[in-house]
Amino acid sequence: MRGKEIAHMDPKYTAKLIRKEEIATDTMAFYWEKPKGFTFKAGHYCDMTLNKPKVTDEDVKERALSLASAPYEERLMTATRISDSAFKQWIEDFTVGTEVKFDEPRGEFTLHEDELIPAVFIIGGIGITPVRSIIAQATYDQLPHKLTLVYSNETPETAAFMSDLNGYAEKNTNFTFVPIMTDANPREWSGESDLIDETMVKKYVSDIQAPIYYLCGPPGMVKDLRNMLIEVGVENNNIRVEEFSGY
Structure with missing residues (x-):
């Protein structure tokens, strides 16, 4: 939504x-x-x-x-x-x-054309909806773009499209999927659990200034992530934003 x-x-x-x-x-x-x-x-x-x-x-x-x-x-x-x-x-x-x-579909939150520039999606909650579309189409078209999705939720039960996203990661060697569960039981979740910060991004993005970033999720989260990326040297023109409210 x-x-x-x-x-x-x-x-x-x-x-x-x-x-x-x-x-x-x-x-x-x-x-x-x-x-x-x-x-x-x-x-x-x-x-x-x-x-x-x-x-x-x-x-x-x-x-x-x-x-x-x-x-x-x-x-x-x-x-x-x-x-x-x-x-x-x-x-x-x-x-x-x-x-x-x-009505007529529209928007600019779409994958860039230059296949040499990596795409990094940093997403919270139901903000995953347009990204599910982008990753699915890129996998179907076998696009050469390097894609990384950092997807944060509280628990696996609250995370939408996990099965789809894991499936795309298996099919698409250019796609890296990083799910984060910030409130999961550690006995049931062995993956990432920290909040998304500079350290987390650098762990999965070798050159933090090279990609185009796509941020989508609650407005507060999107604002904080954008500020963090700008502080580490990412150009504002390389950050694309969608804000989802009404949770």
């Missing part, structure tokens, strides 16, 4: 819900029929409008959603953390066959 301001574009595409599933604690994925003519780049988002909402408030019936599915995949997929907000309670009750409207 994104925290971006709604652009209030006229909805263009109607999509029907095929299925939904819980993919992590309090996190739901929704799979939609891909409307005819609907095209997008991995990492794009679009505004979703609910049909016949219980309320007429535009802020309740519309939200900007990142597309977690990759362009090559047959279905569209969105994912969100479920909370007590009116919008999220509405979508949690969606049943198969529910129809919504999507």
